[in-house]
Amino acid sequence: MAITDELKSTIVAIAVKGKGILAADESTKTATKRLEAVGVQSTEENRRRYRELLFSAPDTNKHLAGVILYEETLMQKASDDTPFPSYLSKKGILPGIKVDKGLVKIPFTEDEEVTQGLDGLPERLAEYKKLGAKFAKWRAVYKITGKLPSPLAISTNAEVLARYAAICQSLGIVPIVEPEVLLDGNHTIERCAVVSEAVLREVFSALKRNLVNVKLIILKPSMVLSGKDCPQKSSPEQVAEETLKVLKKSVPSEVPTINFLSGGQTPEQATIHLNLMNKHPQPWNLSFSYARALQDPAMKAWAGKEENVKKAQQIFFHRLKLNSLATEGKYAVNME
Numbered sequence: 001m002a003i004t005d006e007l008k009s010t011i012v013a014i015a016v017k018g019k020g021i022l023a024a025d026e027s028t029k030t031a032t033k034r035l036e037a038v039g040v041q042s043t044e045e046n047r048r049r050y051r052e053l054l055f056s057a058p059d060t061n062k063h064l065a066g067v068i069l070y071e072e073t074l075m076q077k078a079s080d081d082t083p084f085p086s087y088l089s090k091k092g093i094l095p096g097i098k099v100d101k102g103l104v105k106i107p108f109t110e111d112e113e114v115t116q117g118l119d120g121l122p123e124r125l126a127e128y129k130k131l132g133a134k135f136a137k138w139r140a141v142y143k144i145t146g147k148l149p150s151p152l153a154i155s156t157n158a159e160v161l162a163r164y165a166a167i168c169q170s171l172g173i174v175p176i177v178e179p180e181v182l183l184d185g186n187h188t189i190e191r192c193a194v195v196s197e198a199v200l201r202e203v204f205s206a207l208k209r210n211l212v213n214v215k216l217i218i219l220k221p222s223m224v225l226s227g228k229d230c231p232q233k234s235s236p237e238q239v240a241e242e243t244l245k246v247l248k249k250s251v252p253s254e255v256p257t258i259n260f261l262s263g264g265q266t267p268e269q270a271t272i273h274l275n276l277m278n279k280h281p282q283p284w285n286l287s288f289s290y291a292r293a294l295q296d297p298a299m300k301a302w303a304g305k306e307e308n309v310k311k312a313q314q315i316f317f318h319r320l321k322l323n324s325l326a327t328e329g330k331y332a333v334n335m336e
C-alpha cells in the first residue's frame with residue numbers, strides 16, 4: 001500500500017465516533033509507580049499480566065479504536081502465545097507505540113524539559129512497523145508558573161514534536177502529537193488557556209514548517225483546567241468552554257481527530273468534560289486517549305489477584321463505555 005493510503009486507512013479506523021484510544025504505554029518507571037501503589041510488584045511478567053487483563057477484556061473493541069503500547073509490551077505475548085500487536089489487531093483494535101525516550105533538561109531554563117528520542121527514530125519505527133504498529137506517540141511537557149513555560153521551551157518542544165511527526169508520516173505511521181500542559185500548580189483556568197493556546201499555535205506552525213500533513217495526525221492535548229492547587233476551581237462547563245475556545249483558535253479544522261489525555265483528572269471529571277464538549281458538533285472528532293482515567297479503577301480492583309481479573313475487566317469496560325457515550329454527548333452522571 002502507498003504510504004499516504006496507509007496513513008489514511010489508520011486515520012479512518014481511529015477517527016470513529018464512539019471509539020477512543022487506551023494509553024497503556026507507561027514506561028517501566030511509571031508502570032512500577034502505578035503497580036506498587038496497588039501492592040503489586042513490578043516484574044516484567046506482572047506488567048504483562050496486567051496489560052493482558054486490559055487487552056482481553058470482553059467487548060472492548062466496541063469502544064476502542066487503538067491502544068498505545070510501550071516497547072516492552074509490543075514485544076510480549078498473550079497467554080495463548082499470540083504477540084500482543086496481533087492479539088489486538090485480531091480484535092479490530094490498532095496497536096500503536098510510544099516512541100519518545102523521555103525528558104531531558106533544557107540548559108539555562110528554570111528546569112524546563114524537552115522530549116528526546118529523535119536519534120535512530122526512523123530505524124526504530126521501521127522495526128515497530130514490522131511488529132504491527134500503525135501509529136506512534138510522542139509527548140511534550142509544559143509546566144505552568146507565573147513565568148513559565150518560556151518561549152524557548154515552547155519553540156524547542158514544538159520543533160521536536162514536528163520533526164518526530166514528519167519522520168512518522170514519511171514511514172506510513174500516523175503520529176499522535178501530544179503537547180501536555182501540566183495540571184500541577186496554582187494557576188487559574190484563564191492562565192492555562194493562554195499557555196495552551198501559545199503551545200498549540202507553536203506546535204501547528206512547526207508542523208507546517210516541517211511539511212507534516214495535519215489531515216493525517218492525531219492531536220492529543222490536555223484539557224484547559226485550573227491548576228491542581230488553584231483556590232478557584234473551574235466548573236465542568238467552564239472547562240469545556242475554555243478548552244473548545246482554545247482549540248478553535250489554534251487547531252486547524254483539517255485535523256481529523258483530537259483525543260484528549262486525562263492528565264490527573266479523576267475518571268469521572270475526564271468523562272464529564274469530554275461529554276460536555278461533544279454536546280454540539282465540532283470541526284474535529286473529539287475523543288479520548290486516557291491512561292489513568294481509564295485504568296485506575298480497574299487496576300485498584302485487580303490488585304494483582306487472579307480472582308479479581310473478571311471484576312477489574314468489567315470496571316474497565318464500564319469506563320470505556322461511559323467515555324464512548326461521552327464522545328457522542330450522551331453520557332449522564334447517573335450512569336456511573
Ligand code: 5MM
Nearest residue numbers: 023025026027030261262263290291292
Ligand atoms: C500524559 O500521559 C499520557 C496520558 O495519560 P493520562 O490520561 O493518565 O494523562 C500517557 O499516554 C503517558 O504518556 C503514558 O502513560 C506514558 O507515561 P510515561 O511517564 O511512563 O512516559
